[in-house]
Amino acid sequence: MSSTENKTILFVNKLFNKIEDYWESETFQKISAEFLIFTFIISLVFIEIRNLGWISWDIIPGNLFMAINLSFSLLLYFEVISLVFSLVKSVSSSMETQLQILSLIFLRDAFKVFGHISDVYTWKLIEQKLLFIFADSLGALIIFIIIIFIRKYDLHKSICKSIDLQKSFIVIKKTLALILLITFISLILLDIAYFFANKELFNFFHVFFTILIFNDILLVLITLRYSNSYRIIFRNFGYALATILMRVAIELDHIHNVILGISSAVFVLLFVLTYNNIPLPKKKYINTRLEN
Numbered sequence: 001m002s003s004t005e006n007k008t009i010l011f012v013n014k015l016f017n018k019i020e021d022y023w024e025s026e027t028f029q030k031i032s033a034e035f036l037i038f039t040f041i042i043s044l045v046f047i048e049i050r051n052l053g054w055i056s057w058d059i060i061p062g063n064l065f066m067a068i069n070l071s072f073s074l075l076l077y078f079e080v081i082s083l084v085f086s087l088v089k090s091v092s093s094s095m096e097t098q099l100q101i102l103s104l105i106f107l108r109d110a111f112k113v114f115g116h117i118s119d120v121y122t123w124k125l126i127e128q129k130l131l132f133i134f135a136d137s138l139g140a141l142i143i144f145i146i147i148i149f150i151r152k153y154d155l156h157k158s159i160c161k162s163i164d165l166q167k168s169f170i171v172i173k174k175t176l177a178l179i180l181l182i183t184f185i186s187l188i189l190l191d192i193a194y195f196f197a198n199k200e201l202f203n204f205f206h207v208f209f210t211i212l213i214f215n216d217i218l219l220v221l222i223t224l225r226y227s228n229s230y231r232i233i234f235r236n237f238g239y240a241l242a243t244i245l246m247r248v249a250i251e252l253d254h255i256h257n258v259i260l261g262i263s264s265a266v267f268v269l270l271f272v273l274t275y276n277n278i279p280l281p282k283k284k285y286i287n288t289r290l291e292n
Contacts, residue, residue, distance in 0.1 A: 009171050016174040020085050032078055036071055043067035059198050065114040072108035077188050080208060084181045088173045092154045095239050096147055099265050102246050103143040110136035132254040139258030146265040154272050159227040169226050209247035216240035231278045238271040
């Protein structure tokens with residue numbers, strides 16, 4: 001390995017570790033929590049001021065429940081960044097985080113329904129939407145339970161045959177993670193800029209899951225450098241398919257999105273159970289050379 005390659009590996013390793021250490025530090029966790037609290041309170045204040053007629057900014061909604069929607073959206077942004085760091089740990093950890101994000105999207109959608117009702121305490125206005133709220137909430141709960149079982153049964157086995165190969169694989173994943181980090185932060189900032197500019201918003205999570213699909217496929221192909229085991233290839237392609245199902249789920253209408261979202265979570269759980277219970281093939285060495 002050349003000195004240039006060594007320097008590049010060291011730089012990627014150092015940069016990623018530094019960002020990850022700060023992101024997972026207690027200091028940043030406290031800052032992010034205080035930021036969410038501050039945003040939630042400020043949102044409530046501005047919505048109430050608008051309802052009193054003191055300001056008439058179109059950017060501010062008139063329903064107090066939209067403050068919850070905003071807080072959930074910001075929380076989901078933080079979860080997206082956390083997903084980037086889970087990619088390096090293992091494919092299974094990344095899949096768990098994707099399911100966490102999907103469950104939070106369902107919870108946010110439930111509160112979003114409240115945000116589009118003029119008076120949430122009037123039964124006639126809410127009764128037609130109650131089924132959608134219940135479905136989103138139940139879907140989020142079921143996915144949460146499935147994640148618990150995935151964590152219980154997932155063994156997180158290493159696919160590399162040596163420590164050197166494992167280090168090489170980790171460096172590649174860290175490089176991809178840094179690229180994803182820059183991409184997702186750029187998309188988040190663009191989404192926020194569109195919101196404040198009162199422009200038509202693009203669906204951030206549609207783009208997010210689409211990028212993840214291609215990232216998962218790329219990781220599967222990169223994995224072939226380190227293992228050509230059928231069980232590993234099958235599991236990783238299955239995870240990529242689960243990401244596609246999640247992407248489709250957030251595109252669907254109420255009820256259908258929950259059914260497909262739960263199905264994708266069950267799909268992941270079945271892959272974990274099957275993968276962990278497939279016995280490793282016994283190595284048989286057969287002499288195929290014909291010698292005189």
